[in-house]
Amino acid sequence: MIVTRIWERILSVPIYVKILGIGILVTFLFGAVSYYGIRASMYRTHYGIHAETVLSIARSLSSRVGKLIETGDAAAITEEIALVIRTFPDVRYVIIQGKDEQVLGHEFTFPTNIPADLMLKQDALCASCHTNPEAGELRSDLYAVPSEIVVPDARFQLWSRPGGLILEVATPVPSGGTVRVGAGDTIIQREITAVSQSLLFSLGVCLVIGQTLAFGLAYAIVRPIQNLLQATNRLRTADFDTRARVYSDDEIGRLAQAFNLLAGELRTYRREVEEKEKVRVSLIERIVRVQEEERKSVARELHDQLGQSLSSVLLSVQGLRRDGVLPEDRYSRVEDEVRGLIDQVRRLAWDIRPSVLDDYGLDSALQRFVEDVSKRIGIPFDYQSVYPVELERLPNHIEVTLYRVAQEAIMNIVRHAEAHRASVVLFRHSHEIILIVEDDGRGFEAGLVFRDKDAALGLLGMKERVELIRGELTIESEVGKGSAVRIKIPLTGEL
């Protein structure tokens, strides 16, 4: 779990950081390994040479002091020791011991330190030459480093002190006694430091060059990707003319080419869809127009032809009644029946398409429709319009659309809402017209209803018709909170 999360974290780091990070990491690892390897091998070889040098110094001294030990010439011994120390600046101390390990001569370039094995015998040792040794002088700073090499005729021993390592070589004097030469490693240290520094410097130079190259690489990789990303985002905003730049012919370049092909295809596809949509819209538009024209002519026919004929019949019956062939009440019955027929025809024509809509406009027709429904259903429907008479009448197709959509919305209230009250409001502004049909009924989730396209054919049809005249239909409803359908149609430009 945690591992995957950390892994994800690492993977979500920008490509720049990834590439530069790998560069830095590799350089550092390589640098560190080679740095320590080189240092270790340098130490090994230098110390080997160092040990041999010190050994040969000790041997030559021991060959020279054999006789002096036998004669017990302390002054000459001291002279020999001083000569060695003067000649070899790295020699830190020389001690010459006799057969019984007693110190015959010694000199230290650092006065206070004494090898630990001599500490035990320090009283005798120091008394031999220091008249009044102070306690502080006798403290030992030399620690044995646990490495001791024994060559048949010599003994190597390492001491450590704050100034650095001391290598002590002890060689026997053939005639008895020991010569011990302690040498510091300042020169080695200096050498190794110099080499290390130049190593570090070249490592730094490599790092800078490497990072610059890595940065360049990262840029070369990231830039086309970013370009592609931007192009993709433009494509998402339906800018199908957008093209990604192809920087190179590598994988990323081919990706960009594929993207461009895709954008081109999308564009064609989109155009096809648009064409189809255009056809669909004009088809719907035609269907709606034809339907309305048909309704209008059927309503006219009913009202003006059938209605008129019935009126003529009524007149004839009235004429016959004057002639009085049949009993009076028979005429009345026929007359009433014909009147009933006339009413039916009138209502039918009205339902198909109210003549008021064409003759007096939307406001009148809607008001009338709302009143009718209100009376018929028993739900109090309130109608209010803000409809300045001085504004010229709306184009017929807008009026018809609004009337039909309002009818649908009102019928939905009647059929589904279980409302106590409902209202229809019509606003006529100079630049737009707004129709709101509201109820306080049980409400519905418009989103859910629209998802099931078959169940919402009424609402979809309303939307479709409103969009045909470039309007918008908004439904605001929640279960339990009533519903509001608002239609807004802009009146700017050609209609």
Added chain:
Amino acid sequence: MAIRIVITDDHAVFRSGLRALLEREDDFEIVGETGSGVDTIKLAEEMEFDILLLDISMPDLSGARVAEALLEKYPALAIIILTMHEHEHYLRELLQIGARGYVLKKSTGTELVQAIRSVFRGDMYVDPSIAGLLVSSYVGKPASKQESGGLQCLTPREKEICRLLALGFTNSEAAEKLFISLRTVEAHRGNIMAKLDLKTRAELVRFAIDNGLLRSD
């Protein structure tokens, strides 16, 4: 002296039935009969008559336009509309134009005869079955309720919301415009309706109109 009558109706059978009916009256004389408004206007130039029985729905020129044209030239002409339209808009418009009678085609012959007589005398005649429409349309809508405090009882925020709703904003649009939540708008709306004792948006709009809330834009 007989009452001279002209009948204008695009429906020939109806015209002849009508003529037959009216000619039974001794003092009526049908002096002309046309099938279109244009013909009637031409006829009026040629001869004088007292009463024009005029249909509304006719193919070339509607009854209203014919009446307008004739009354402009012959203000004294008595026009009786004889129609199938039972809606107050037609009735109101034609009375406004200056028609003196309005009779439905489905009414009895005696009613039409009576209408012709009273219009000829100088009275108005409106078919009793639709005269009620005229009255109700004059009485009109009840004024918005004033007794419950009016504008003063609204907070400025409520007033603003009231105005937006009366301008046709949806609740969520009002919320967006005022940078408040939909729930807040709904709550405000509930308060406004309760305070003003309004039941529907239509009433709210009426209230806003009556109180001048819509004027400022």
